[in-house]
Amino acid sequence: MEFELDSEQRMIQESTRRMVERDIEPLLVAHDRDTPLPKEAMQKIFAVCAAQGLTCARIPEEAGGAGLSALTLGLMHEQLPPAIALAVIAHEGTGARIFLSSNQEQRARFLPDIISAKRIACTGNTEPDVGSDPRSVKTRAAEEGDVYVVNGRKMWITNASICDMINVTCSVGKDDRGLSNLVRVIIERDHSPFTALEIGMLGLKQGHLSEVLFENCRVPKANALGEPGDAARILTLTWLANRPIFGLFAVHLAQKALDAAMTYARDRVQFGKSIASFQLVQELLADITAAVTSSRLMCYYALSCIDKGERANQVSAMAKRFAVNSCQRAISLAMEVHGAMGLSREMGLEQLYRDARMLTVPDGTNQILTLIEGRELTGVAAYRS
Ligand SMILES: Cc1cc2nc3c(=O)[nH]c(=O)nc-3n(C[C@H](O)[C@H](O)[C@H](O)COP(=O)(O)OP(=O)(O)OC[C@H]3O[C@@H](n4cnc5c(N)ncnc54)[C@H](O)[C@@H]3O)c2cc1C
Known part of the structure; x- marks a missing residue:
């Protein structure tokens, strides 16, 4: 049994701590501590986190990611201010989900911008009436030729107001037990616009937590991830x-x-x-x-x-x-x-x-x-x- 971190783990911890001190804390201090940071400030933060591999931690090196162990990722996140850590893990987790369930064409289209943090990503699962039980998702994706037409609302979505793409869990109908058949689609904001509104919260106030509204949002079927039922x-x-x-x-x-x-x-x-x-x-x-x-x-x-x-x-x-x-x-x-x-x-x-x-x-x-x-x-x- 070994309770000590090894020298490489300590080095990673230390370099993340220095990055926070040098590049992140000054931005947090320069802005109101009770207001979500402007997108430009978040983009600067995402860029320095990308340089440390934090935006692609769970994507393997051979696919262009950092391929970090879970413990290493935890050691790094422990150094980050939580409002920032939450934003980064929402972005990075979305990249990991795309990696785990996309084809080569989708990986080539979505992952480079997530890894470099050129585009900010998030995942929208929760809805006003659907929280702990994700199988009840009501946001509807209706098939129309080679597009899905998405209608519905998502709630409490980290990064949504500043994101460029959102991984959305939608229902395409019900199974025999009345549970939703789920599909996940990547909705790119410039191509398929949607509305996102900040929600005032108790804490983590420099971060972004939003309500998202999709109204007849047309998404190419080529943006659907994975196999039906694997959401x-x-x-x-x-x-x-x-x-x-x-x-x-x-x-x-x-x-x-x-x-x-x-x-x-x-x-x-x-x-x-x-x-x-x-x-x-x-x-x-x-x-x-x-x-x-x-x-x-x-x-x-x-x-x-x-x-x-x-x-x-x-x-x-x-x-x-x-x-x-x-x-x-x-x-x-x-x-x-x-x-x-x-x-x-x-x-x-x-x-x-x-x-x-x-x-x-x-x-x-x-x-x-x-x-x-x-x-x-x-x-x-x-x-x-
Ligand atoms: C800071 C923050 C960041 C978030 N980021 C995201 C995000 O990026 N994407 C996203 O999709 N969502 C996000 N969420 C939403 C979060 O995932 C949901 O709020 C969470 O799943 C709980 O859902 P709910 O709030 O609707 O509570 P509910 O599910 O309605 O639960 C209400 C209460 O009932 C209890 N309860 C529910 N079911 C049971 C049960 N079977 N047995 C016992 N008790 C039960 C709960 O524990 C809770 O106390 C975020 C929320 C917060 C606060």
């Missing part, structure tokens, strides 16, 4: 690594809260002593440290199981749920260490708290992740037979 499988393949990586987004936030709490506890004096000398404050610091350490290790473990080719559905769901929940609590405890200062906008902990809360929902709510864990542990599926 859920392809989405699940990317969710498997995404989940522990989302856990590491939470670790990033909680580590910042821990660093701030350690400094504050040493500097702040009450009753004539540093508050770090009070045993109850030490308990807070010990609990925060335990949460950050255990969350990080569990996410690394899940990612390494994926890299070893082991069945990772349970550990991946467990890692996201545990890390996001533990890190939310850790940030809240770090706020306690700061007293009233912990609640101030000036200190920035409230932003970490709001950002972490956002992570409980995408790529599996707490309840859905629990049910996946339960299914893997017992062999009995609670929500679908």
Whole structure:
């Protein structure tokens, strides 16, 4: 058993950290922290992430991608501010999904611009009435000669307002059980225009989360991906690594809260002593440290199981749920260490708290992740037979 990162992994972590410091943080600081970044700023960020292989991590090298292991990708994402990490993984995950289910002609047409980040991509699955149960998708793709005519709405779509192409899950009818027969199509905005509106959210406010409206949107059938009926499988393949990586987004936030709490506890004096000398404050610091350490290790473990080719559905769901929940609590405890200062906008902990809360929902709510864990542990599926 080996708990140390190797020298190459540490180097990748370090170069990603330097990229964030040099190229990303200054852009975040230069813009309002409560407003989605302008597209030009996001394009600059995507370009520096592309240079690090973050836009094509799960596309193999022989296909022009970076071919990174899941753990390496997680180590890199742990260094990114989560509003940016979410945008990058939505883009990169879309590229991975296209790679996994496209023909040579489609790969040649879509992937180079995703890899170089010349065009921004995203995936639209969720709808106003369809969240945890993606098989109920209602957005309709009607066949008309060599096009699909797409009508419907998607909701909470990362990157949609700034994207150039969106991978949309649509229904082409129902099966005998009343579930949608799904098809995935790449909708290119310049060719097949659609409307995307920003949705105001609790946290991750410099990122983009949108509602998307397709009205008689005509999409060439040549943009349909994969085999009929494989939509859920392809989405699940990317969710498997995404989940522990989302856990590491939470670790990033909680580590910042821990660093701030350690400094504050040493500097702040009450009753004539540093508050770090009070045993109850030490308990807070010990609990925060335990949460950050255990969350990080569990996410690394899940990612390494994926890299070893082991069945990772349970550990991946467990890692996201545990890390996001533990890190939310850790940030809240770090706020306690700061007293009233912990609640101030000036200190920035409230932003970490709001950002972490956002992570409980995408790529599996707490309840859905629990049910996946339960299914893997017992062999009995609670929500679908
Ligand atoms: C930051 C963020 C980024 C996102 N990015 C994207 C994106 O890029 N693309 C995309 O398509 N979507 C995206 N989403 C949407 C996300 O995938 C959905 O919000 C999520 O799947 C949950 O769906 P819902 O919000 O409709 O909740 P619902 O599914 O309506 O769930 C409501 C509540 O019911 C619970 N529940 C549902 N079913 C069960 C069950 N069987 N048993 C027990 N409890 C249950 C849920 O856990 C939850 O507590 C994003 C969301 C967020 C917050």
